[in-house]
Amino acid sequence: MKKSDEKFAQEAKALFDASVDDLDAATLSTLNQSRHRALEEARSPRGQLMRWVPAAGIAAAVLFGIMLTLPGTGSLDPMPAGVADMDILLGEDSLEMLEELEFYSWLDVMEEGDDVG
Amino acid sequence: MNTETATFAVSWVSEQSTGTRALQQEQQLNRFLAEVERRALRIAEIGVRNRDDALDLVQDAMIKLAGKYGDRPNTEWAPLFYRILQNGVRDWHRRQAVRNRVMVWFGRGNKDDDDYDPVATAPDPIGRSPDEELQNSEAMDSLEVAVQALPTRQREAFMLRTFEGLDVAGTAVAMGCSQGSVKTHYSRAIHSLRETLGEHGPAGSGDG
Numbered sequence: 001m002k003k004s005d006e007k008f009a010q011e012a013k014a015l016f017d018a019s020v021d022d023l024d025a026a027t028l029s030t031l032n033q034s035r036h037r038a039l040e041e042a043r044s045p046r047g048q049l050m051r052w053v054p055a056a057g058i059a060a061a062v063l064f065g066i067m068l069t070l071p072g073t074g075s076l077d078p079m080p081a082g083v084a085d086m087d088i089l090l091g092e093d094s095l096e097m098l099e100e101l102e103f104y105s106w107l108d109v110m111e112e113g114d115d116v117g
Numbered sequence: 118m119n120t121e122t123a124t125f126a127v128s129w130v131s132e133q134s135t136g137t138r139a140l141q142q143e144q145q146l147n148r149f150l151a152e153v154e155r156r157a158l159r160i161a162e163i164g165v166r167n168r169d170d171a172l173d174l175v176q177d178a179m180i181k182l183a184g185k186y187g188d189r190p191n192t193e194w195a196p197l198f199y200r201i202l203q204n205g206v207r208d209w210h211r212r213q214a215v216r217n218r219v220m221v222w223f224g225r226g227n228k229d230d231d232d233y234d235p236v237a238t239a240p241d242p243i244g245r246s247p248d249e250e251l252q253n254s255e256a257m258d259s260l261e262v263a264v265q266a267l268p269t270r271q272r273e274a275f276m277l278r279t280f281e282g283l284d285v286a287g288t289a290v291a292m293g294c295s296q297g298s299v300k301t302h303y304s305r306a307i308h309s310l311r312e313t314l315g316e317h318g319p320a321g322s323g324d325g
Binding site for chain 2: 004005008009011012013015016018019020023027028030031032034035037038039041042043
């Protein structure tokens with residue numbers, strides 16, 4: 001950069017700094033409040049969560065993309081079998097069901113047989 | 118000391134250490150924001166020609182930096198902060214453009230730009246002789262008007278390099294472009310400003 005350009009930039013910077021120093025008290029107070037609000041929000045659980053939003057969004061998009069591109073997954077099941085199973089297992093009757101798991105397995109096989117027939 | 122007590126002690130020390138680190142990080146972030154906030158406000162104000170809007174933009178930038186990038190190394194904060202702020206200024210201009218189009222459609226043009234009076238919004242005088250204050254104020258007004266007239270990218274490069282003092286690499290991150298582009302925009306900005314403000318330079322004292 002030419003010397004004259006440097007001098008120009010220095011003068012511009014000096015003028016700018018003077019205008020910064022001249023900011024009024026009300027403006028400085030507002031800036032102070034804004035800063036504290038920013039730090040407070042970052043400290044809050046919502047702020048903590050916000051840090052993970054971009055990563056979670058990317059992960060969800062990648063997962064969605066994989067699900068779409070995998071062979072045999074052309075249609076998206078609104079509730080996959082695994083999720084439905086977990087739902088049943090976490091229900092109140094899950095213990096009773098677990099005791100009679102063999103019966104339910106047999107019933108499942110019989111129903112599939114009926115569907116085919 | 119049994120195993121449970123030892124585990125608890127290690128866990129407690131670990132939590133204390135994490136808490137202390139978080140507190141130190143927050144204190145550093147507070148110092149960084151306190152250091153840049155006034156310059157950031159003036160840079161945003163030159164960008165949007167309205168102090169209230171500039172205050173909102175600076176607050177948004179602070180919240181986003183603290184919320185999303187607070188745990189990044191503090192050397193990255195300045196370029197990231199100004200990148201967020203510049204994006205905010207650009208969004209503000211886009212919204213204004215849309216608003217103006219809508220207002221024109223309804224037969225009411227936007228007169229904000231015409232109403233903008235740099236002298237009326239000039240800062241209060243503090244600690245300088247009235248003559249000196251007046252001279253500086255007038256010179257800053259002229260500089261501000263000339264900077265506002267620059268194309269957006271040139272204006273950003275000039276303000277980030279000259280007013281904020283970011284280096285070429287930091288300015289490139291803040292502007293989201295290559296370092297070569299920063300150099301080109303900055304050089305053109307200086308050339309254009311020198312042409313606009315004439316041989317007396319920004320302070321009106323001559324540039325030798």
